[in-house]
Amino acid sequence: xxxxxxxxxxxxxxxxxxxxxxxxxxxxxxxxxxxxxxxxxxxxxxxxxxxxxxxxxxxxxxxxxxxxxxxxxxxxxxxxxxxxxxxxxxxxxxxxxxxxxxxxxxxxxxxxxxxxxxxxxxxxxxxxxxxxxxxxxxxxxxxxxxxxxxxxxxxxxxxxxxxxxxxxxxxxxxxxxxxxxxxxxxxxxxxxxxxxxxxxxxxxxxxxxxxxxxxxxxxxxxxxxxxxxxxxxxxxxxxxxxxxxxxxxxxxxxxxxxxxxxxxxxxxxxxxxxxxxxxxxxxxxxxxxxxxxxxxxxxxxxxxxxxxxxxxxxxxxxxxxxxxxxxxxxxxxxxxxxxxxxxxxxxxxxxxxxxxxxxxxxxxxxxxxxxxxxxxxxxxxxxxxxxxxxxxxxxxxxxxxxxxxxxxxxxxxxxxxxxxxxxxxxxxxxxxxxxxxxxxxxxxxxxxxxxxxxxxxxxxxxxxxxxxxxxxxxxxxxxxxxxxxxxxxxxxxxxxxxxxxxxxxxxxxxxxxxxxxxxxxxxxxxxxxxxxxxxxxxxxxxxxxxxxxxxxxxxxxxxxxxxxxxxxxxxxxxxxxxx
Numbered sequence: 001x002x003x004x005x006x007x008x009x010x011x012x013x014x015x016x017x018x019x020x021x022x023x024x025x026x027x028x029x030x031x032x033x034x035x036x037x038x039x040x041x042x043x044x045x046x047x048x049x050x051x052x053x054x055x056x057x058x059x060x061x062x063x064x065x066x067x068x069x070x071x072x073x074x075x076x077x078x079x080x081x082x083x084x085x086x087x088x089x090x091x092x093x094x095x096x097x098x099x100x101x102x103x104x105x106x107x108x109x110x111x112x113x114x115x116x117x118x119x120x121x122x123x124x125x126x127x128x129x130x131x132x133x134x135x136x137x138x139x140x141x142x143x144x145x146x147x148x149x150x151x152x153x154x155x156x157x158x159x160x161x162x163x164x165x166x167x168x169x170x171x172x173x174x175x176x177x178x179x180x181x182x183x184x185x186x187x188x189x190x191x192x193x194x195x196x197x198x199x200x201x202x203x204x205x206x207x208x209x210x211x212x213x214x215x216x217x218x219x220x221x222x223x224x225x226x227x228x229x230x231x232x233x234x235x236x237x238x239x240x241x242x243x244x245x246x247x248x249x250x251x252x253x254x255x256x257x258x259x260x261x262x263x264x265x266x267x268x269x270x271x272x273x274x275x276x277x278x279x280x281x282x283x284x285x286x287x288x289x290x291x292x293x294x295x296x297x298x299x300x301x302x303x304x305x306x307x308x309x310x311x312x313x314x315x316x317x318x319x320x321x322x323x324x325x326x327x328x329x330x331x332x333x334x335x336x337x338x339x340x341x342x343x344x345x346x347x348x349x350x351x352x353x354x355x356x357x358x359x360x361x362x363x364x365x366x367x368x369x370x371x372x373x374x375x376x377x378x379x380x381x382x383x384x385x386x387x388x389x390x391x392x393x394x395x396x397x398x399x400x401x402x403x404x405x406x407x408x409x410x411x412x413x414x415x416x417x418x419x420x421x422x423x424x425x426x427x428x429x430x431x432x433x434x435x436x437x438x439x440x441x442x443x444x445x446x447x448x449x450x451x452x453x454x455x456x457x458x459x460x461x462x463x464x465x466x467x468x469x470x471x472x473x474x475x476x477x478x479x480x481x482x483x484x485x486x487x488x489x490x491x492x493x494x495x496x497x498x499x500x501x502x503x504x505x506x507x508x509x510x511x512x513x514x515x516x517x518x519x520x521x522x523x524x525x526x527x528x529x530x531x532x533x534x535x536x537x538x539x540x541x542x543x544x545x546x547x548x549x550x551x552x553x554x555x556x557x558x559x560x561x562x563x564x565x566x567x568x569x570x571x572x573x574x575x576x577x578x579x
Contacts, residue, residue: 001065005058006042009033013062014092015106021163023073023080025156030054032113076155104168111164114157115177139187153191158184162200171208179204180213180263182236182270189232194225213263216246219289236271236278241286243268248370287337328378335359342384344396347437351393353415355384361396363415373418379404388435388442395421395439399430410444412457422457434479434488441485443500445473445492452479452488454500465503470494470510482524489527491518495540509540 002010016024016032024032033039033054043058044050063070063081071084083089097103112118114137139158140151161184165174178184179201189197201218208214221228224238247268250261259265335358343354353375354362361382363373375382380400387398396413408428414421421439433444442455450471455462467473470493477492487506488498495509495518514532521528527540 001062004065005062006039006046008036008038008042009062011096012036012039015096016110017070017081017083018089018092018097019103019106019167020080020110021160022075023082025078025080026059028113028156029081030056030059032110033059035113076159077152078156107164107168108170111161111168111170111173114161114164115173139183140191151190153187155191158188158191159196162203166203166207169207171204174200174204175208175211175214175263179217180267182239182267182273183275186232186235186274186276189228189235194221194228194232194235197221198225211263213261216243216261216264216289217267223287223289233276233278236274238286239271240268242288245288344384344387344389346389346393347391348393351389351415353384353387353389353393353396355382358382363393363418373415375413375415375418380409386430386433386444388433390435390439391437395435397433397435397439397442399427399433399444410442410455412439412442424455424457424462427453431473431475432477432479432490434481436481436485441481441500443479443481443485443488445477445479445490447473447475450492452490452498454503463503465498465500465505468496468505468508470508471496478518480520480524482520489518489520489524491515495527495529511538 012033013029016029020028030053034052040051040054043054047055047058069084069088070081073080073082083092093103097106116137137154137157140153143150143152162174162178165171165178185197188200198218198221201214201221205214205218220239220242223242224234227234227238243264246261247265250259250265252259335356338356338358341355341357343352345352350365350367352364352366354364356362359377359381361375361384362371363375364370365372375396377400379402381403382398382400384398387396389396394415396415397410398413399408399410401408407425408430409423409425410427410430410433411423412421413419427444427446429447429449430444431447433442435442440456440458442457444453444455445451446453450467450473452465452467453462454465472493474492477490479491480489481487482489486499486501488500490496490498493515494511495515497506497508498504499506511529511531513534516530516532518530519528520526529538529540531538
């Protein structure tokens with residue numbers, strides 16, 4: 001065969017058959033032979049003709065001469081040519097690729113072919129090594145028909161690149177171009193399984209132990225494995241949800257120092273430019289790699305260890321106190337992993353406060369997409385079910401219960417400092433609360449007593465306004481402040497307007513049916529009501545005489561028609577005289 005076809009051609013053909021992963025396809029064979037300058041020059045000498053691409057007819061002759069020693073197999077959703085017996089591989093290796101360097105070089109050539117990179121042979125420059133590379137192989141072929149998208153994944157490339165890079169000792173290229181190439185990871189997990197990505201990571205980590213990014217990525221994928229096995233298209237969301245905090249905190253110690261996880265940073269930036277739509281979390285919202293830290297607990301134990309050599313009774317008491325404190329700290333530590341229970345958004349939509357069914361609240365900035373403060377109270381569970389946020393998100397008013405003192409409070413928190421600004425003691429049964437824009441007035445409704453309380457925290461003043469006969473504060477009651485805190489609009493069975501400065505009820509609207517919800521609109525000049533027995537949206541507005549005027553949107557405002565018959569548009573005002 002060498003005499004008929006040439007030594008270089010035969011060597012390259014049997015080498016590709018021997019070292020390719022699960023054989024080689026016809027296209028791969030002809031492309032790789034066409035890219036070999038030495039082979040093409042030899043063909044020109046043997047055939048006495050200059051051609052730009054390896055001729056298919058010559059491959060047919062080679063196939064005929066190899067005869068029964070070659071077999072065609074089905075693999076990676078395509079057909080490949082391979083040796084019919086493993087002994088033939090050993091024979092070819094002994095004759096043509098006895099040294100490891102020659103094997104490494106061919107593995108590198110095949111890897112670069114899949115990557116679409118030119119192969120630089122030893123002693124050659126960029127300009128003389130090989131002919132120009134063909135267009136790079138896609139990770140998948142996409143077929144769109146009738147708004148339906150189908151993908152056929154290029155498994156030869158997805159499997160071939162890591163295989164040949166590992167066998168050519170090109171670990172740095174494998175890390176940069178595969179393991180921290182988001183589109184490659186996505187298509188491999190999608191076209192095969194996330195398990196295949198894990199296998200590539202494990203094989204690489206055996207050869208390269210100094211790149212900490214590999215361990216972090218491996219742990220992140222392990223944490224997301226259950227989700228990604230079912231839906232690989234969530235890869236970007238999962239990685240962003242677990243790694244963003246690590247990337248944010250990866251800051252050089254000194255100017256000019258490298259980042260600790262440069263590959264992860266590159267990967268995260270690629271995630272945000274994913275080729276498929278996905279939900280991008282604004283911050284780390286999934287369990288990050290590395291597990292929970294217990295620095296606080298360790299720091300607490302240290303001083304107590306120094307006091308262990310005391311009298312027996314004193315030591316038992318101290319040990320008990322330490323144990324209790326450890327249990328409390330452990331409880332607080334566990335609460336950091338609680339899911340979000342509720343959140344409040346400031347009126348300017350820049351600050352968000354989240355509760356976690358825990359002894360802490362978290363404050364976030366939507367402008368900078370960052371955590372800015374943690375509110376903690378070791379004696380009270382902090383909820384947002386009965387809470388109000390100022391328009392700018394600077395202050396938070398909430399009702400809380402002190403488990404140690406067995407006392408209820410209404411507390412004003414300064415969210416910029418994370419400290420309690422003011423608090424009002426002995427305030428049980430609070431069911432709704434409102435706060436002015438500058439936090440100079442807080443108003444809350446009290447069940448059982450059916451009263452409205454007004455607290456001016458910066459003036460150390462508070463008063464109680466008695467309710468009227470049909471006032472019934474419940475857990476679903478609401479209160480809103482208007483006119484810079486001088487008036488309150490309350491939904492507690494009825495809709496009522498209160499003059500807080502004079503301590504009187506201005507007007508009441510009592511419906512025939514239950515009010516399902518109430519919203520203020522147009523700078524609190526309109527009150528929108530949804531009724532339980534009527535599809536019509538009801539609008540209330542206060543007249544210049546401080547009386548409630550009832551109007552109906554009828555069938556025009558939102559294009560709705562009422563199924564019930566209505567009388568003419570004459571409505572009776574329901575007002576109470578000022579005391």
